Amino acid sequence: MIGDPISEFKTTQKQYTWQNDIKLPLGTALLALERLEQEIETTKEYSTMSRSINSAVGGWNGRFGSHAAQINLRSDDNSQFGQHETWLLGYGYQLAPTWRVATSYGTAFKAPTMNDLYFPFTPGVGGGNPNLKPEESKNGEVSLRFEQGVSHARLTYFQNKITNLIAWTTNPVTYESTPANVGQAKIDGIELAAGTTLGNWLLNANLTFQDPRDEETGEQLRRRAKKHGLLSATYLAGPFKGGIEFKAIGTRYDDPHWQTGMNQVRMGGYALTNLFANYTLSKNWQAFARVDNVFDRNYDVARSVNVIYGTPGISAFAGIRYTFQ
Numbered sequence: 001m002i003g004d005p006i007s008e009f010k011t012t013q014k015q016y017t018w019q020n021d022i023k024l025p026l027g028t029a030l031l032a033l034e035r036l037e038q039e040i041e042t043t044k045e046y047s048t049m050s051r052s053i054n055s056a057v058g059g060w061n062g063r064f065g066s067h068a069a070q071i072n073l074r075s076d077d078n079s080q081f082g083q084h085e086t087w088l089l090g091y092g093y094q095l096a097p098t099w100r101v102a103t104s105y106g107t108a109f110k111a112p113t114m115n116d117l118y119f120p121f122t123p124g125v126g127g128g129n130p131n132l133k134p135e136e137s138k139n140g141e142v143s144l145r146f147e148q149g150v151s152h153a154r155l156t157y158f159q160n161k162i163t164n165l166i167a168w169t170t171n172p173v174t175y176e177s178t179p180a181n182v183g184q185a186k187i188d189g190i191e192l193a194a195g196t197t198l199g200n201w202l203l204n205a206n207l208t209f210q211d212p213r214d215e216e217t218g219e220q221l222r223r224r225a226k227k228h229g230l231l232s233a234t235y236l237a238g239p240f241k242g243g244i245e246f247k248a249i250g251t252r253y254d255d256p257h258w259q260t261g262m263n264q265v266r267m268g269g270y271a272l273t274n275l276f277a278n279y280t281l282s283k284n285w286q287a288f289a290r291v292d293n294v295f296d297r298n299y300d301v302a303r304s305v306n307v308i309y310g311t312p313g314i315s316a317f318a319g320i321r322y323t324f325q
Contacts, residue, residue: 027062126176150197217261242277270299289318
């Protein structure tokens with residue numbers, strides 16, 4: 001038998017946030033402090049079971065005439081990876097009452113998950129990599145936006161350059177998988193989005209064309225499609241909110257060769273139909289239900305040369321949600 005017959009995981013995340021919005025003579029300032037505590041309890045042996053992140057955030061946004069601007073600064077002190085600063089600058093210009101152009105540029109930081117780092121090694125399966133480095137990225141975009149009444153549309157060009165992108169790799173001899181850092185990755189593309197309201201119906205659609213690429217090998221990044229889109233229709237009637245969504249994902253690749261980095265396994269595109277509903281019972285209580293993959297489509301989201309990983313067929317869940325206010 002490969003792996004363990006029973007594995008139990010319990011994750012706990014506590015988040016404490018203080019935020020203050022300050023109205024200024026020109027624009028609004030934002031000040032915030034945040035603490036995030038993550039802890040895992042499991043039947044597995046993890047070398048580290050908890051970590052914390054202390055963050056400070058400062059920002060400003062304002063409008064003056066046809067111009068709008070935004071500045072954000074953030075500092076994260078991660079108990080595992082030390083202190084990292086990120087920022088964002090944004091600018092927009094109102095071309096006409098219904099048309100606006102906007103652009104932004106910023107940086108981002110993403111720490112590896114506990115599983116990425118410490119999932120215990122299992123023969124025939126693989127394990128985590130405690131030597132992983134955090135992902136760091138530089139992200140820019142420019143967009144043309146339309147808004148009139150209940151209708152809106154957006155055309156966006158984006159470019160993300162990522163250093164130390166975390167991606168799982170598979171050894172072709174042992175079939176064991178482990179995460180590793182991709183030295184340099186680049187994702188650029190165009191996103192189209194539009195929406196409107198027709199009576200009680202909210203209609204939304206978006207479509208993305210992108211080129212996710214490993215700049216060192218020139219190969220398409222694993223498990224990332226060049227095309228994907230979403231079409232949804234939501235019906236609103238008093239306390240009820242429900243609808244249908246169609247999700248389409250294009251061709252992806254998986255399991256690049258462990259030595260050359262060249263893609264080996266092609267995964268065809270797929271389309272899923274999902275249903276969802278929510279009903280507000282009171283100010284704090286809400287009932288919800290969801291059915292995913294209504295037509296029980298068979299598709300792959302992960303695959304190696306010799307192993308096809310199963311994905312859920314039709315699935316449904318429902319529940320009651322309470323919100324503290």
